[in-house]
Amino acid sequence: MNYTDTVGMVTDYAILWVCFICRFIPSFLKNVIFVAYLQQQRQFKRADISPFVYVTDRMAVPPAYSDLGKAAKDIFSKGYGFGIVKLDLKTKSQNGVEFNTSGSTNTDTGKAGGSLETKYKMKDLGLSLNQKWNTDNKLTTEVSVEDQLAQGLKLALDTSFVPNTAKKSGKLKTGYKRDFVNVSCDIDFEGxxxxxxxxxxxxxWLLGYQMAFDTAKSKLVQNNFxxxxxxxxxxxxxxxxxxxxYGGSVYQKVSDQLETAVTLAWTSGSNNTRFGVAAKYQLDKDASVSAKVNNASLIGVGYTQCLRPGVKLTLSALIDGKNFSTGGHKVGLGFELEA
Structure with missing residues (x-):
């Protein structure tokens, strides 16, 4: 990379971050100032704002590491199903057993697949039992106990079995969450x-760390912040x-109808920067439209309509902006039924 290219790249990044600061920092500062104001009022007039101060003092449990940035991820993922025709059916029996059935087919390859999942909860004992089977003939079972040994503590055993190959695997999961902290530790017996x-x-403010350690090799195989x-x-x-x-995302709910999200990702040693913008607009209580575009000129659009209570239709399309006239675009259709 020569000097001109380096200066150009730095200039592009500077413009991008200036736009980001001008657009989102005012909202950020507004919230910080508001929190500081509440803290000052708490010292002198705690009784006047006691309901809200209680919420501020007792911050909600932080999300799990995998759910950080989930609001932006949902704007980019929900309401789309490119190249897939999918049917989801959810039912619940009188004794509380939930049944989730899903079937889909890939319009490009013609491959079809499906799954059946059952969930049963014994709330008095804090016990949950989940079982799942798919058309790849894989059986999975998860048994979990929550809030029994200690408030906020969850223990689970997740197992899987493939009859065709007799392959078995198991994972012991633990999690603990309370105000200000959410921690988890899983042991994969296969490793x-x-x-x-x-x-x-x-x-x-949220600060997260995720790691994976291979005990057989005494090696850290994952190290994320x-x-x-x-x-x-x-x-x-x-x-x-x-x-x-490196990655980042920004989510903002502009109004009750409009939600927007921006993502940016970059890998060291590569000049390939990934950038995307997405939005979701709620037309009314039963219908919404979604759209997204990335720096590869891939344009996605989606439409979701609740036809009646328990029946939802999703239509989506992926358009290759660089090869608009040559085809290769994808469409998707989804039905969700709940009874």
Missing amino acids: PVVHSAAVLGYEG ALGYKAGDFQLHTNVNDGAD
């Missing part, structure tokens, strides 16, 4: 690999994976 993660939260901020209708998330992959 054996230990997966752990922790998220700390305070007044909207994340930092975010959440304030009502605004969320900011950044992450670094293994010191090589």
